[in-house]
Amino acid sequence: MNISRRQFLILLPAAAVAWEYVEAGTPEASPNYQMSDHWWGMLIDITKCIGCGNCVRACQKENDVPDGFFRTWVERYDRMDYHLESPVVISPDGGKEGFPSVVEGAEGDYFFVPKMCNHCSDSPCTQVCPVGATFISPDGVVLVDQTYCLGCAYCVQACPYGCRYIHPEKKVADKCTLCYHRITKGLTTACCEACPTGARQLADLKNPNDPIHAFLKTHTVQVLKPQMATGAKAFYNGLDGSVR
Amino acid sequence: MSGFKDVQHLFRFAGLFVAVILAFLVVRSYVVPKSFGEYGHYRGAAIGEIAAHPIKFAGHQACASCHTDIVETKAKGAHAHVNCEACHGPLATHASDPSAMTPVKLDTLVLCVRCHAASAAKPKGFPQVNPAEHMGGVPCQSCHNPHSPEIRPDTGKSLAAGGAR
Numbered sequence: 001m002n003i004s005r006r007q008f009l010i011l012l013p014a015a016a017v018a019w020e021y022v023e024a025g026t027p028e029a030s031p032n033y034q035m036s037d038h039w040w041g042m043l044i045d046i047t048k049c050i051g052c053g054n055c056v057r058a059c060q061k062e063n064d065v066p067d068g069f070f071r072t073w074v075e076r077y078d079r080m081d082y083h084l085e086s087p088v089v090i091s092p093d094g095g096k097e098g099f100p101s102v103v104e105g106a107e108g109d110y111f112f113v114p115k116m117c118n119h120c121s122d123s124p125c126t127q128v129c130p131v132g133a134t135f136i137s138p139d140g141v142v143l144v145d146q147t148y149c150l151g152c153a154y155c156v157q158a159c160p161y162g163c164r165y166i167h168p169e170k171k172v173a174d175k176c177t178l179c180y181h182r183i184t185k186g187l188t189t190a191c192c193e194a195c196p197t198g199a200r201q202l203a204d205l206k207n208p209n210d211p212i213h214a215f216l217k218t219h220t221v222q223v224l225k226p227q228m229a230t231g232a233k234a235f236y237n238g239l240d241g242s243v244r
Numbered sequence: 245m246s247g248f249k250d251v252q253h254l255f256r257f258a259g260l261f262v263a264v265i266l267a268f269l270v271v272r273s274y275v276v277p278k279s280f281g282e283y284g285h286y287r288g289a290a291i292g293e294i295a296a297h298p299i300k301f302a303g304h305q306a307c308a309s310c311h312t313d314i315v316e317t318k319a320k321g322a323h324a325h326v327n328c329e330a331c332h333g334p335l336a337t338h339a340s341d342p343s344a345m346t347p348v349k350l351d352t353l354v355l356c357v358r359c360h361a362a363s364a365a366k367p368k369g370f371p372q373v374n375p376a377e378h379m380g381g382v383p384c385q386s387c388h389n390p391h392s393p394e395i396r397p398d399t400g401k402s403l404a405a406g407g408a409r
Contacts, residue, residue: 035291050366052359054330061334062300076365101363110365135286145290181297190334193301196326196359197370 033184038139039206041233044114048199051112056096058194069165070094071176072116072191078108079242087242113243117163117176121231125155141178149173160228301329302339321392352384
């Protein structure tokens with residue numbers, strides 16, 4: 001085959017582009033799933049949460065979360081009218097087996113707050129990782145590469161929401177993956193699947209047909225710790241100001 | 245060019261410098277994973293690995309594809325929007341091969357109470373009962389069909405009570 005110098009120079013960039021694809025590594029697990037088409041978040045409706053703990057149990061089963069550690073948990077707030085700033089918060093075993101019942105007419109305002117990773121778009125936890133083991137995926141999910149993690153726990157300290165822990169057996173950082181293995185297959189997360197009241201809704205902010213857009217237009221939602229500018233994507237409806 | 249006299253030792257040093265850099269680049273190309281930097285400062289292949297984890301909850305659609313009768317019953321009642329696995333637990337193994345695993349019968353005394361036990365902390369509109377007063381040890385499904393729990397005024401039972409199969 002005879003190639004002139006001119007032809008060779010024209011082919012060179014094409015070959016470089018082709019090589020990029022060869023180098024690009026393993027193909028994605030779900031062939032129909034395009035990361036660039038999604039931007040995941042979660043809608044949590046405080047007004048619907050009954051504190052049954054279904055989400056906590058479902059998460060632990062789906063993701064083999066060790067006992068005593070939580071990727072999601074439920075807190076019960078008891079907010080006194082004369083002490084708005086200091087609510088009494090309980091979360092017995094992460095709310096896994098529900099909460100002690102409160103008698104009618106009890107003093108204070110009681111409500112449940114499900115907590116989980118906020119999948120921040122400017123997440124403090126990914127910024128502190130010294131080895132590039134935790135990252136925001138192109139579809140907006142904060143993930144941990146557990147084969148790369150050293151277990152230094154900087155990220156555990158950096159998360160302002162307390163959503164990370166060091167896995168007691170693997171000795172690496174572990175956290176909510178927003179059930180990445182489910183949402184990439186077109187399923188919803190385990191916690192949303194198990195929630196009996198629809199207090200949790202998986203939201204795809206890049207999908208124009210997602211009901212989240214109508215909800216955000218008609219409701220006043222908040223994120224946790226907005227003053228930290230984390231770009232949190234767990235949107236809370238009916239969030240009380242006393243929630244930290 | 246008197247300035248370049250006796251510079252042999254500098255060339256030797258430059259050669260060593262280049263050799264060290266080359267060695268560094270060679271080692272680096274072996275040590276850094278192929279997909280590192282594909283999307284950012286992390287191993288791009290990790291995304292695919294996490295996405296490949298097996299699922300445990302089959303999802304409501306998987307249940308509905310076989311159990312159409314239950315889904316129909318459910319659609320008429322207050323539990324229409326409660327997914328099957330919210331009560332029955334993770335059943336992906338059953339969904340992929342129904343003979344591999346059969347879901348266990350649920351204890352309604354535990355299950356119903358988990359959500360419906362009265363507590364002032366729950367939202368006001370949510371149906372709640374004091375278990376001891378409400379039923380006194382009688383299993384819930386003797387009056388309520390868990391799949392469509394409303395009590396019909398004529399029979400005092402819900403549609404196909406005890407029909408929880």
